[in-house]
Amino acid sequence: MVLDSLGSSLKNTLNKIASSVFVDDSLINELVKEIQKALLKADVNVQLVFDLTNKIKERSQKETKKKLDQRAHIVNIVYEELVNFLGGEKEEITIQKKKPFKIMMVGLFGAGKTTTIGKLAKFYSKRGYKIATLGLDVHRPAAPDQLEQISKQINVPCFIDKKEKDPVKIYNKFKDEFNKFDILLVDTAGRDALSDDLVKEIKDLNKIINPDERLLVISADIGQTAQTQAKSFHESCNVTGVIVTKLDGTAKGGGSLSACSATDAKVKFIGVGEKVDDLEQFNPKGFVSRLLGMGDLEALLDKVKDEISEEKAEDLGKRFLKGDYSLVDLYEQMESMKKLGPLNKIMDLIPGMSNANIPKEMLDVQEDKLKKWKHMMNSMNKEELENPEVLDRSRIDRISKGSGTNTGEIRELIKQYKQSKKMVKLMKGSGDMKSMDKLMKKFKGKIPGMKF
DSSP states (O other), rough: TTHHHHHHHHHHHHHHHHHOOOOHHHHHHHHHHHHHHHHHHOOOOOHHHHHHHHHHHHHHHHHHOOOOOOHHHHHHHHHHHHHHTSSSSOOOOOOSSSSSSEEEEETTTOOOOOHHHHHHHHHHHHHTOOOOEEEEEOTTTTTHHHHHHHHHHHOOOOOOOOSSSOOHHHHHGGGGGGGGGGGEEOOOOOSOOOOHHHHHHHHHHHHHHSEEEEEEEEEEGGGGGHHHHHHHHHHHOOHHHHHEOOOOOOOHHHHHHHHHHSOOOOHHHESSSSSOOOOOOOHHHHHHHTTTOOOOHHHHHHHHHHSSSHHHHHHHHHHHHHHHOHHHHHHHHHHHHHHTOOHHHHHHHHGGGGGGOOOOOGOOOOHHHHHHHHHHHHTOOOHHOOOOGGGHHHHHHHHHHHOOHHHHHHHHHHHHHHHHEEEEHHHHOOOHHHHHHHHHTTTTTSTTTTTO
């Protein structure tokens, strides 16, 4: 998951609180030290860490004495302060009806502006908007080609001029075309550092384009220096929001997220993978809830609405929770969930799932494996599909010959089926989860994602 090591550290710390018999100053001090270690390891600025943990300590000492369930209240304090630390309330971009709504992307070289434009184009296309992209990066030779290629992949028009070296002239050349679109995504040049000529170019473009949103794209791997960059860009072109990229593969993500929150430029989106769909609206409440192992149902529902019909999603949920289904049901579930993205990422969005000790092979159902499953099932009779328990050696041999698969692959399917039926029991029975489960039930309705 995003910031996996930070999430693991915080979950372990809260588990200690949940399993403690008494709440005293010693326990609170231990909690604060563990949170400090986790955040510093995630490259969060030292001063920001101490400011945060001092608030947690002060509130815990003052407020828990008045509460009947002190342990649950401490967890709630940690949750609330982490949410405030990362920006507080979710801030969405409101697309106005004017045509086009212009979003200009700025950032340093290598931050992922062009790739992020592709992700944004896909994100808004799914929501019914007519999108176009405009390439104004005239300094990097491959930039126009990259933007053109990404735009073709998403099937949106791309306006570029590979010969012109003046970005203002390129904008004016296509200006009359833009009112055909709901949203115009503008790619600008980056640099190795925020130089004077970059600032001047951004200011000139900002004045001529007059964008509705100016989004700064920052790579998570630059860590705490994100704060300096965010402030500098904010001062040069009045940045209205930040997109943090590469959050899936760096320990410094905590530094970049918290650094941005310390400026006036709020994080609007986060990049959580390399694929074009790996972009999420940044919601501090859901993000912290996910870090603490409490899921993020809002993010999950967004994915479900994009990929699966409401009726099918409801049916999928009922069958999954029941844990009583046939091989065909298992196949349909896996195929539906596959549309939402990697299963290990989806598990992080479901309350309690990230704490469950689910076997890795259950989360590793790839496209080719699903195809083989289909061939196997086509070689089974009705009884075998409805009750895989009857599959003995002779039946497996017959299915193997009929489907062109080996017996080991068929046994793997049977194993997957049996494990999936036990998944809910495994979750609820996990010793690691028992203490957290008690706390989570007490938070029903208080924290996003805690509704079971």
